[in-house]
Amino acid sequence: MKLTRRQALALSFGATTLAVLGVPTTRAWANTEATEKAIKEFTGGAAPEAGRITLDAPEIAENGNTVPISVSVESPMSGDDYVQSVTLLADGNPNPAVATFHFTPLSGTATATTRIRLAKTQNVVAVAKMSNGAVFSDTKLVKVTIGGCGG
Amino acid sequence: MATPKPRIKVPSKAAKGEVVTIKTLISHEMESGQRKDKEGKPIPRKIINKFTCTFNGQPVFSCDLAPAVSANPYFEFTAKVMESGTFEFTWVDDDGSTYSAKNKITVQ
Numbered sequence: 001m002k003l004t005r006r007q008a009l010a011l012s013f014g015a016t017t018l019a020v021l022g023v024p025t026t027r028a029w030a031n032t033e034a035t036e037k038a039i040k041e042f043t044g045g046a047a048p049e050a051g052r053i054t055l056d057a058p059e060i061a062e063n064g065n066t067v068p069i070s071v072s073v074e075s076p077m078s079g080d081d082y083v084q085s086v087t088l089l090a091d092g093n094p095n096p097a098v099a100t101f102h103f104t105p106l107s108g109t110a111t112a113t114t115r116i117r118l119a120k121t122q123n124v125v126a127v128a129k130m131s132n133g134a135v136f137s138d139t140k141l142v143k144v145t146i147g148g149c150g151g
Numbered sequence: 152m153a154t155p156k157p158r159i160k161v162p163s164k165a166a167k168g169e170v171v172t173i174k175t176l177i178s179h180e181m182e183s184g185q186r187k188d189k190e191g192k193p194i195p196r197k198i199i200n201k202f203t204c205t206f207n208g209q210p211v212f213s214c215d216l217a218p219a220v221s222a223n224p225y226f227e228f229t230a231k232v233m234e235s236g237t238f239e240f241t242w243v244d245d246d247g248s249t250y251s252a253k254n255k256i257t258v259q
Binding site: 065066067070077090093094095097098099100101102103104105106107108109111112113114115116117118148 | 170171183185206209210211212213214215216217218219220221222224225226227228229230231
């Protein structure tokens with residue numbers, strides 16, 4: 001069979017589309033399990049409760065390369081009652097770890113803002129560890145229009 | 152790439168016990184290690200992996216970074232100032248180099 005120019009073009013477009021669609025399935029994306037494991041490692045096994053922590057993320061992120069994320073935890077931030085650290089996890093990235101903030105009573109408040117990369121639409125989880133060992137978490141679903149992992 | 156250049160915003164004056172907001176940004180590509188070059192070879196990871204902020208030598212805020220932090224990592228956080236002093240900011244690169252900056256604040 002001899003290919004016309006038109007057919008050849010159509011074929012190559014089809015192949016490209018397949019290759020693009022094939023990416024998420026062939027890559028080892030982080031998943032809920034890996035995220036849960038990361039949470040356990042961070043908390044030392046304690047199950048996180050809801051409340052006290054607020055995760056602010058856009059509902060829809062047009063560009064997955066820079067998604068602004070804010071996290072704040074209610075705490076007096078005094079000498080013996082403060083937020084030790086807050087970890088950010090993204091369950092749809094190749095690796096769930098994003099960033100871990102460490103606070104001290106000198107921080108004044110346990111709030112932090114940064115910009116993160118999200119490969120696709122996914123849940124962003126923030127887990128806070130208090131100085132007394134209590135653990136709180138919050139989750140937000142962020143819809144990503146253009147993924148940000150250079151795929 | 153040019154040497155990473157830190158940019159910092161700290162108020163120059165504050166009242167005693169005030170909680171001030173600090174904004175920092177450093178120019179850095181944060182190469183994730185996930186991307187591939189034209190020949191299909193993975194580009195090696197090169198990110199800032201740690202950021203710390205101290206006030207008069209006391210730790211205020213620090214962060215461990217993963218490749219999922221955007222290029223030109225930006226941080227906004229707070230600090231409670233009880234006395235005049237100097238904030239010191241340090242970024243640690245994957246290749247071991249560190250970049251630092253200082254900022255003075257006066258308590259009235």
